[in-house]
Amino acid sequence: MARWQPETAQRLVVAAVDLFTEQGYDATTVAQIAERAGVTKSTFFRHFPDKRELLVAGQETLSRLLAEGIAEAPADATPLEAVAAGLERASGAMGPANRELGPRLKAAVAASTELQERDALKSVGLAAAMTAALIDRGVPDPTAQLAAELGVLAFKRGYAEWSEGDRDDGRGLAEHALAALRDLRAATASLG
Template sequence: MARWKPHAPERLATAALELFEERGYDSTTVNEITDRAGLTKSSFFRHFTDKREVLFDSRALSDALLDGIAGAPPEAAAIDAVARGFGCAGDAVFTPERREFLARRAAVISRTPELREREALKEIGLVDAMIGALQERGVPHLTARVVAVLGALAFTIAYERWLDPAATDTFPEILQVALRDVRAVNLPG
């Protein structure tokens, strides 16, 4: 009988990423992913709804982001609450140990239209979640929406900068610069 092994979602994501790099997303099956990970198909579907989702487990990111927004001081401006949320997410998810995996993941996603679409949908979900978290803090809907979209833009810029192999700063440090850059934009009038 097979012995239970820990970290199934991470093992499945690693196996999927390797296969997507080797064979392409469209040519990889769930069975191949589970074989590579040393798990069963039922284990796969216990954690993911389909093979698109295997690279998009954003629960840790979402949880840290929303906890950070909720935990910001009551007097914090909405953008500062979002900055705190993304800082918490950076500490939890965007660690030096995960940088190589996330860079490889980004490369696979950029080559695969179906995965780019999934990435965009996940980003929309994060924006909606931020809007809700900001509204719970008493931020009016329009302000919450604008701040969430700007926060997501700063996050995307920071993520791209962090994935650059020449980057040496931590994700939270890079994010602070991106937030400052986004805040400094003067729109023509």
């Protein structure tokens, strides 16, 4: 088995999601994931501490990109405009592999309570990164938290539409995420 090939982490994620979908999270072992990805078990552990962490592969990068986009937004941007800049920045890093993985990942998460919990923690981490970036811009804490939570929800909704929707619509992830953010912003007006 090859040990140090390019894209090893991505191959491990794809192998894990496929196995989780085929046989369930609990029934899938690290050894099976490594074998499916064409690497050794020790190579798996060089990339991930356990199989649960496969779900959040790339979370640190995504959090960093969201925060950088917010930080680089124009100084006069509103909190939601800054969040939109973060969504655009993060969306630019998502490619065809992310799009293909989306529906399978969603199915794997839906079938496992443990993965649902890990996915919820991922959302908390993304919101915390955006909240901190907004606070650094001088946005008051409650406003920063609300804007960040709307940003996470918009990203998740946009990602779901992008990965599960019409592949020929010509719209990228950023367009879907920004449309979701606009819809959520409009929905907040009806809260009273």
